Amino acid sequence: DQQVKQNSPSLSVQEGRISILNCDYTNSMFDYFLWYKKYPAEGPTFLISISSIKDKNEDGRFTVFLNKSAKHLSLHIVPSQPGDSAVYFCAASNYNQGGKLIFGQGTELSVKP
Amino acid sequence: EPEVTQTPSHQVTQMGQEVILRCVPISNHLYFYWYRQILGQKVEFLVSFYNNEISEKSEIFDDQFSVERPDGSNFTLKIRSTKLEDSAMYFCASSDGLGRAEKLFFGSGTQLSVL
Numbered sequence: 637d638q639q640v641k642q643n644s645p646s647l648s649v650q651e652g653r654i655s656i657l658n659c660d661y662t663n664s665m666f667d668y669f670l671w672y673k674k675y676p677a678e679g680p681t682f683l684i685s686i687s688s689i690k691d692k693n694e695d696g697r698f699t700v701f702l703n704k705s706a707k708h709l710s711l712h713i714v715p716s717q718p719g720d721s722a723v724y725f726c727a728a729s730n731y732n733q734g735g736k737l738i739f740g741q742g743t744e745l746s747v748k749p
Numbered sequence: 750e751p752e753v754t755q756t757p758s759h760q761v762t763q764m765g766q767e768v769i770l771r772c773v774p775i776s777n778h779l780y781f782y783w784y785r786q787i788l789g790q791k792v793e794f795l796v797s798f799y800n801n802e803i804s805e806k807s808e809i810f811d812d813q814f815s816v817e818r819p820d821g822s823n824f825t826l827k828i829r830s831t832k833l834e835d836s837a838m839y840f841c842a843s844s845d846g847l848g849r850a851e852k853l854f855f856g857s858g859t860q861l862s863v864l
Contacts, residue, residue, distance in 0.1 A: 670852065672855075677857065678857050678858075679753070679840050679842075679855030679856050679857050679858050680792065680840070680855045681855070682852035682853065682854070685852065725792065733805060735780055735782050735797050735842070735844050735853050736782075736794045736797060736805055736807075737784075737792075737794060737853065738794070739791045739792040739793070740791065741790075741791050742791075
């Protein structure tokens, strides 16, 4: 099942710089997209989401961009902090399927001081 | 901050044995889920539960799996006869978002090891 793909398994960024995490999807029925952050030995934690009727959503240091024509979304973290180091999962859903999320493989972000 | 709690954090069992994984969702949430993550693989949806019945289930959730809300606070996942390939981290989640794709709150997971 490759409906949601995160092609970069890892990303290393210097503290204070921008982190850009990417996600691609194939199912055009998806209409809601979310980013989750996961620390070791913890469950995924909701970070930010975007509906397919928007192309951008911002929450503090976190911004998600959605390009529906390209079936691509990205998460920008500015400025990156060492505490942001975690695995980031992109997830997608269809409005009619409620909390059934389809996850990507995750990208491990490392923010170095 | 309210949280989803899962017990036990680790469970080791012999192949063929029954296991019950337990979860206490956030108290005012109405929608409950189980997901799992096999080591090195994606987090996968197993089942959603609302109003005391299964709303949706994945192909993984076969007859060996069942869910129950035995009282007003607990939500359980039972695997009747465990297989080696059931070894995974199992996450419980809950939401109040009318069952839509609102943010799910996940527990810390139960690591199930089937020997």
